[in-house]
Amino acid sequence: MDTLFFAHRGSSHKYSENTRAAYLQAIDEGADGIECDVHLSMDGQVVCHHDPTVDRTSDASGLVSAFTLEQLKAMDFTGVVPAEVPAEYGTENEQLLSLDELLALIEDRGKPVGLAVEIKHPSPYGYLLEDRVLQVLAGHGFDPQTGRAGSQGQIAVTLMSFEPDALRYLGRTVNTDLLCQLMTEVNPEYIQELLDSGQVGRAGVYSVLYRSVAEGIELINAGGAGIIGSGVAWTRANEQMVRRWLAEGRQARIWTVDRPADAQYLIDLGVGELTSNRPVELRRELEQH
Template identity: 75%
Template sequence: MDTLFYAHRGSSHKFSENTRAAYLQAIDDGADGIECDVHLSKDGIVVCHHDPTVDRTSDSTGLVAARTLEELKSLDFTNVVPAAIPEEYGQENEQLLSLAELLGLIDARGVKIGLAVEIKHPSPFGHLLEDGVLKVLQEFNFDPKTGQAGTHGQIFVTLMSFEPESLRYLARTVNKDLLCQLITEVDGEWVEELLSTGQVGRAAVYEVLYRSVAEGIELINAGGAGIIGPGVAWTRANEHLVRQWLDQGLKARIWTVDRPADAVYLTGLGVGQLTSNRPAELRKELELN
């Protein structure tokens, strides 16, 4: 079985996550796919960024949804992984990308590659986020049945979320085989603790993650997603369930796989897609095992 290596937020061990440099490095590393996260900006642009706030990733603070694309681009997103950026990967003020810009970069390279778009919820814009993603994809010739996009159909797009309702919404127009239900384990008491201490924003995010287990399993078992996307730890703890899904013909894309031991375990289990911060290095290490 051929293993596909997806670059988690780009090659994010070399350059800061979800930046132009990390994405281009992933392509140059020969990654089979790129994983990105998306939110809507204040002016309704789909932007590539993981957290609902820019606090951790930039030189500023505040919600992504409270800034326009122009305002977001004025921030410095290069310090998560401090590294000198090669000139061909863009200047510091060119590192945050819209989804359209990312697709344009990939399309211009002309390489055959996957693009896994993680739709981040909760969003203050609700399903306008999904609508925005689909609109951008349509501009790049996205076929909602096959997942092909790009000038020559060389980009294979899949859509992911921890929020089962997001996938149900997308399934109205997108082939369920292209949808990935993400799953992770979160302690429900932790959500309550965040709420009790006034951390409403964080609590809302973790509440979605908490529901991704029971509701996500229900959606998968009902045939609502063709790809399962649990984390490594959850996969190890629920191996019997993952084996059952694989036996049923579902694909698995497991995150975040950076250790060779995890990669060996997962491929032995029959997992065909690994999401890694260091896809090129992991591929080489796996080939040596």
């Protein structure tokens, strides 16, 4: 099968998302790539974590940006999927990784792996987040034209964001073929409801998601992002646009695909990369049909 299967926040059906265990599981079971999310910690470290806060994913609470990497590592991030983590996948306080540690972990496994890094906005640090991501990648031999990193060039890096401004910023120094514009459906009335209820932080996140569609379409059309990163529902609702982009030679990496019916629809559409919480099982199910 030519389709590439990326592990969404690692193999997050089996172990808690964005943890050492989830990433190692993805590599060891044969996923083609890993998707991770990044924020900056208080001490300027690029941290692999999805939400702007640790409330949902750990035994603590507060903004990721308000803690140092050392403080974050003292938290327990294994509770999202309460599975016993094998000793070789690390202890409780080794589960949260910096991007630097994730790259080293992939390098150590020695397998060719794609690494899709989602840059999360809004960030209190602005473009410092992008700058630090590029610095970390450069430390692992990242070539901003080919996307290759690692001692053998075995890590294929792409950079993603819902925030079109982030991709425009990255596009100054990184080949736009390596940039993925993420898009999903968000109701503007919902953003207003969050603002009205005082949930300004969440409203800021959803505002980025909402803007990503109109500005993202514009960016893709203008050649500012070579990879289409839409959700399954958005892809179905905008099939003709996606077909046109694919016909024009763009790539597509659609998320989050856990159902074989969705996967087969996307493969038939010409989508080459699928992001799934259960990538290897999904590939196996498709190959059996």
